[in-house]
Amino acid sequence: MLGQRQGRIDDTALIRQAQQGDRAAFEELVRQYDQAVLRLAMNLTGSPDDAQDIYQDAFLKAYRSLGNFRFECSFYTWIYRIVTNLCLDHLRKRQVRKEDAPVTTDSDGEEFNVLDQVADARPTHHPERDLLRRELGTKIGAALEKLTVRERMVFELKHYQGLKLRTIGEILNTTEETAKNTLFRATQKLRQALAEMR
Amino acid sequence: MNCEWVKANITLYSYDELTDDARIELEQHVQRCDDCATELKSVQEFRGQMSALPRLEPSPSFLAASRMRLQEALETTEQERGWRRLFFDPTAWLRQMKFSPALATVLLMLGFAGGGLTAYQMGRNSGTSGAGVIRPISGNVTPATAPDAMSIAGIRTITQDPNSNKVEIKFDSLQPQTVEGNLNDARIQQLLLYAARNNTNSGLRQDSIDLLTQRPDDAAIREALVSALRYDTNPGVRIKSLEALGPYVKNDVTVRDAMIEAVLHDSNPGVRAEALHELQPVKADTSVHMALQYLADKDKDTFIRRQSRNMLNTMPEID
Numbered sequence: 001m002l003g004q005r006q007g008r009i010d011d012t013a014l015i016r017q018a019q020q021g022d023r024a025a026f027e028e029l030v031r032q033y034d035q036a037v038l039r040l041a042m043n044l045t046g047s048p049d050d051a052q053d054i055y056q057d058a059f060l061k062a063y064r065s066l067g068n069f070r071f072e073c074s075f076y077t078w079i080y081r082i083v084t085n086l087c088l089d090h091l092r093k094r095q096v097r098k099e100d101a102p103v104t105t106d107s108d109g110e111e112f113n114v115l116d117q118v119a120d121a122r123p124t125h126h127p128e129r130d131l132l133r134r135e136l137g138t139k140i141g142a143a144l145e146k147l148t149v150r151e152r153m154v155f156e157l158k159h160y161q162g163l164k165l166r167t168i169g170e171i172l173n174t175t176e177e178t179a180k181n182t183l184f185r186a187t188q189k190l191r192q193a194l195a196e197m198r
Numbered sequence: 199m200n201c202e203w204v205k206a207n208i209t210l211y212s213y214d215e216l217t218d219d220a221r222i223e224l225e226q227h228v229q230r231c232d233d234c235a236t237e238l239k240s241v242q243e244f245r246g247q248m249s250a251l252p253r254l255e256p257s258p259s260f261l262a263a264s265r266m267r268l269q270e271a272l273e274t275t276e277q278e279r280g281w282r283r284l285f286f287d288p289t290a291w292l293r294q295m296k297f298s299p300a301l302a303t304v305l306l307m308l309g310f311a312g313g314g315l316t317a318y319q320m321g322r323n324s325g326t327s328g329a330g331v332i333r334p335i336s337g338n339v340t341p342a343t344a345p346d347a348m349s350i351a352g353i354r355t356i357t358q359d360p361n362s363n364k365v366e367i368k369f370d371s372l373q374p375q376t377v378e379g380n381l382n383d384a385r386i387q388q389l390l391l392y393a394a395r396n397n398t399n400s401g402l403r404q405d406s407i408d409l410l411t412q413r414p415d416d417a418a419i420r421e422a423l424v425s426a427l428r429y430d431t432n433p434g435v436r437i438k439s440l441e442a443l444g445p446y447v448k449n450d451v452t453v454r455d456a457m458i459e460a461v462l463h464d465s466n467p468g469v470r471a472e473a474l475h476e477l478q479p480v481k482a483d484t485s486v487h488m489a490l491q492y493l494a495d496k497d498k499d500t501f502i503r504r505q506s507r508n509m510l511n512t513m514p515e516i517d
Binding site: 019021023026027030031034035038039042043046048051052055056059060063064065066067068131133134136137140141144158159160164165180183184187190191194 | 206209210213215240241244245247248250251252253254255256260261263264265267268269271272275276277278484485488
């Protein structure tokens with residue numbers, strides 16, 4: 001808690017310096033949050049290249065609009081709001097293009113989900129367990145694709161990023177109640193989709 | 199509290215989003231009600247299942263590359279001025295009035311000093327041409343400190359002394375510089391990593407990868423090699439990276455996955471064949487087994503199919 005408050009005080013000083021045109025202060029702010037931003041974008045898009053574009057757009061947008069930041073929320077919430085909006089746009093476009101899964105084609109012309117190729121960093125000496133985990137990972141990836149982009153976002157922020165629903169509501173410019181309902185719908189859909197795949 | 203309420207809120211309970219009162223009531227209800235206890239178990243199982251999804255984690259080099267790209271873009275980006283700036287701000291105006299004579303004097307003095315210094319420098323370097331922003335390298339300068347990655351404009355040449363592990367790298371920066379040192383030197387490693395990732399000249403990328411392969415035990419270097427294997431557009435660079443990563447395929451899962459990716463998807467048959475060769479020491483990995491099975495059954499390339507089959511025959515059965 002104390003650390004959080006200290007973080008916000010530090011942020012305030014850095015934001016004020018950055019608003020005066022101090023680029024080093026802005027870069028310091030970037031360094032505090034950019035790993036989390038990149039991780040969020042990578043996991044939502046499934047593509048490091050797209051994630052890097054979103055990262056770049058998000059911080060450039062933040063830099064350009066920093067003069068309008070009025071300290072009505074934390075910088076963390078503000079930057080997450082920018083990046084989640086960019087991710088939502090990206091996911092919507094992908095849905096329209098019917099590129100639902102982050103797939104690529106192999107030399108045979110067959111499609112592969114790139115998430116299947118992601119290295120699981122957890123050390124393991126159990127190949128069969130590893131195989132089951134990969135299979136389950138594929139099923140989960142397919143189940144996540146059945147969610148609406150907003151449900152996908154709320155689930156990512158809650159389940160994988162561990163944010164409180166109140167913060168998620170602030171980030172997505174909505175109420176905590178709406179975030180709760182969206183999470184409920186997302187989990188119901190996922191449970192149903194996983195049950196059907198068994 | 200009834201079962202309907204519990205079922206509507208059990209997800210929030212599992213994510214620790216209920217108030218203390220509601221949480222305690224729900225826990226008491228679940229102890230009395232078998233249906234709701236089953237539902238709670240199912241929600242908890244679901245949460246466990248969802249954690250099996252592999253998570254992407256930005257590597258330090260990817261993060262560094264993203265930061266560099268952002269820094270470059272920030273150079274040409276202006277902050278937007280808010281609507282308030284459109285209006286007359288008397289305090290700012292007064293402040294400007296107050297300090298403007300002093301500021302003008304300081305600027306004038308700096309101008310004179312800068313002009314004098316430039317004339318002096320030009321006099322000393324009379325043999326060199328023009329006053330460009332980035333000049334070609336002319337002399338040998340060994341900076342005392344490590345070059346700042348942001349100040350590197352591009353790598354020109356990389357030369358290794360055949361009789362020692364001394365390397366000479368010429369690179370452009372705002373101040374053209376040449377740096378010399380052996381392969382253990384952090385500055386040399388930094389420049390080689392930069393050349394491996396950023397240079398448009400594939401020959402230079404190959405040279406830098408070639409030198410980096412002499413120290414693949416270093417985690418950052420190994421990561422650069424994996425990155426080159428995955429993303430470099432030049433097959434020669436990818437093959438060099440594969441050869442250097444070979445000894446790590448058994449123990450480093452990232453290396454192994456990059457090799458599987460190469461053997462399945464690389465556009466160059468030579469790279470795929472080399473990746474297949476490097477995967478030979480791996481005997482009991484399900485992913486390798488699955489990849490080989492796929493290649494043995496479906497690959498268009500006869501050599502890859504036959505080689506995959508041979509490798510599968512030498513592997514132990516995996517249940």
